[in-house]
Amino acid sequence: MQGDHASNVxxxxxxxxxxxxxxADGKEHIKSFLAEGSIIGSMVALVDGDPCTFSLxxxxxxxxxxxxxxVLANAAQTDISLANALIGFLSVYGKRKEQREYQLLSLSAEDRYELMMRDMPEIAGRISQAxxxxxxxxxxxxxxxxxxxLSR
Amino acid sequence: MQGDHASNVxxxxxxxxxxxxxxADGKEHIKSFLAEGSIIGSMVALVDGDPCTFSLxxxxxxxxxxxxxxVLANAAQTDISLANALIGFLSVYGKRKEQREYQLLSLSAEDRYELMMRDMPEIAGRISQAxxxxxxxxxxxxxxxxxxxLSR
DNA sequence: GCGACAAATGAACCTCGGTTAATTACGGCG
DNA sequence: CGCCGTAATTAACCGAGGTTCATTTGTCGC
Structure with a gap:
């Protein structure tokens, strides 16, 4: 939950x-969907021990x-292959967030919808319109x- | 430049x-400002060798x-302390992008302006209104x- | 002090998305 | 089959921000 000092991946x-x-006004905004094979953790919470900014x-x-x-971070201090796996994960995470930033800054809602239907139709079909x-x-x-x- | 296969940090x-x-329409959107002490590189370009999505x-x-x-990635494969430094950098990068995603999704333009004046007034004073x-x-x-x- | 150019502001009009509220599908389930 | 709760759609109105263009304010060189 948002606000927790959770520190799990x-x-x-x-x-x-x-x-x-x-x-604050009770509105919900979705950061991301995580399907099979995904890895998730709050960078904010993990890096500085700040309270997590989102819920799962x-x-x-x-x-x-x-x-x-x-545990992961400690093990990575001594295990070079684990450290590199972590680098790989963090790089991919950074890349995803970079793309999302681009989409939010540069695309209209309509563009973002079309992009979603094109890039992740499988997930789009599994969730509600809301x-x-x-x-x-x-x-x-x-x-x-x-x-x-779009339909006409 | 955007589109380059640049791979420098x-x-x-x-x-x-x-x-x-x-x-595409010629508009410019700014990803971030990098002042003294900052580190910058395109995750997209670095991870997959895709063309860079932004210019500096x-x-x-x-x-x-x-x-x-x-060079950095290769050295990190064998040097544990460098690998951990890289993990630290990528974590901070991820955290920053996470915060920016939050701001773009959840705050109005007015809120984002006030946040900028509060959190990075030094940079705000060094750049143009545009x-x-x-x-x-x-x-x-x-x-x-x-x-x-806001002024009245 | 003055001209020239860029930066910033202002005004008028338009569009997209938010808000509120009503209406229409779409399942379960008795 | 009809009932009920939820999801999705539609409509009417509003406001923030975009667009275009004009005006003002700075700032720099001379």
């Missing part, structure tokens, strides 16, 4: 997680493996409007 | 860089040290309106 074995923020919830029955980041909208950064109503605009 | 010794995208330009006379990422607006994700006119709104 989670490996998603099966199912689907969503990572989301709750804003399962959208489907989900099996995860939790590993304290501390979640899809919250991921794109708009309301379900606005998403419905966009779908109508 | 840059250390900013002095001055100020801006990292920005040029969109100096806003002030700037001195940088460029290091091919490949660049400040491009960083926040709005036009200079909209920024001017926001400033007026």
């Amino acid at each position: 989670y490996f998603v074995k099966s199912g689907l997680l969503k990572a989301y923020y709750i804003r 919830v399962a959208s489907e029955a989900t099996l995860v493996v939790a590993l304290p980041y501390e 979640d899809l909208a919250a991921y794109i950064g708009i309301t379900p109503q606005a998403l419905s409007r966009i779908k109508r605009r | 840059y250390f900013v010794k002095s001055g100020l860089l801006k990292a920005y995208y040029i969109r 330009v100096a806003s002030e006379a700037t001195l940088v040290v460029a290091l091919p990422y490949e 660049d400040l607006a491009a960083y926040i994700g709005i036009t200079p006119q909209a920024l001017s309106r926001i400033k007026r709104r």
